[in-house]
Amino acid sequence: MERLIFGFPRWTPDVTWSGGGWEVAYPVANLGVLPLNRVARSTSLTTSATQFTMTFSAQRRVQLLGLVRHNLSIHAKMRVRIWSDASSTVLVYDSGWIDVWPPVYLPADLEWEDDNWWEGTYSAAEIAGTSATRPIWLGRLYSAHVIKVELDDVTNAAGYVQVGLCEVAQGWQVSVDPTLGFEEGFRFRTEQADAMGGVRYFNRREKPRVARGEIADLPRNEAMGRGYEMWRQFDIDTPFLVLPFPDETLHWLRTAYLARSVDPGRIAWAAANRSRYPIAYEEVL
Template structure:
């Protein structure tokens, strides 16, 4: 069933650790296997920009439900494109879904962010000079969930000024939406991490050790059925704990706002399931971005 753009999406678990990887061309010191590394800062680096080098295939040990493929911590340019093909069988003979070539970066600017006369005024596409100010996250949602064993990802970015592509941990998972959307009142914020030290002089001079802020979101699911409560949320807490990755997307409909609040996160805390009514359970999710 296609994902509803009016309801929150949570993706887990990430199948990447159990996958067998192949394809493309990668430098020996930063091999393709690094996309299975839990730390996003440990990246794979392609040996050049030829499309034959900037691709990879992952084969799962058994068929899994797949709804999304995501790549964080990449260096792909504003002009980059991606193609994802999903196969039912491990050999790649039974193609069940093909994304076609599409842009890696969605529209990230609002109407008020673009200036008349600039090259991107009408299309609001990302400008290369501002790309590095954004947290990179490529997401490709399948039109419908597929039962898959093999996924082939092709990346097209032959004009990348870095001369090669770097890819953080690849994320491949199913996706779940509650029957009733999250309640009004989600709280979006940043966990700064920046430290301030005050000197013991007359001016009390301040010194800053700055770190990249991590996005956070707190949301309430207040109308969960018993099945959703225990076969989804309770299972999420058991399997992912506070370390496992969870993809958070408030709507799969692309927009600058959705890009700003979509992230791969972890649960910062495990809040209990509450049973306030006979047939209804509630739960609050506290998510913190993984960088």
């Protein structure tokens, strides 16, 4: 499997946002700030409204982006284009129109009678109420000065498109896979109370995804120059994208998200010029 990617360094704070049609109370600049419930919301569903442009102060090397906490419907599409110059004349990347919700099931996982058998995507019922992240992995580094994202979701039942954050990063792809035992799951926050008669009541609360593991044999210079620096610069408050296994596209929507570090422990000496690098992060809600 292809190796884990951390969205470090991140370029989102360097972006100037423009383009499209966005509500005054929910402007396009909200795509670059937290909390995630401070969304950018389009004024309509026309494709001229549901687009935005990111301009950097200088060329930035980019290979990872993410639409975080969006309300795009199951049949929505998107397009990402990247120019290396400030005047948007030198096009270096064009994704074409791609699905916002790519396949998440193999044909064997579904029954012939299922509405989503042909596409292998989530059904509309399955994503109801979901705050999703759509990662965009470019596969290599591109020198970017301007990035344009276009969204096509003209049948969205909400009557608008909204996104909590558009994260953009250079991306650090570790040179060594995590060791066996890498853990992924949730931190459950649902509250429960038992009545006198034994009936149990629940208050469902949103749950963050979590992951924990270790890279047992990371080159020392990488552990310090990348891993140590990410901890030092980001601490536990700065968010970043994570994409654990880029070639595992079937599970991107399950495993890729905006996260923050949870105190993972310490970098340990493994051997001459090799380090054990602990991993622990939790999704930003």
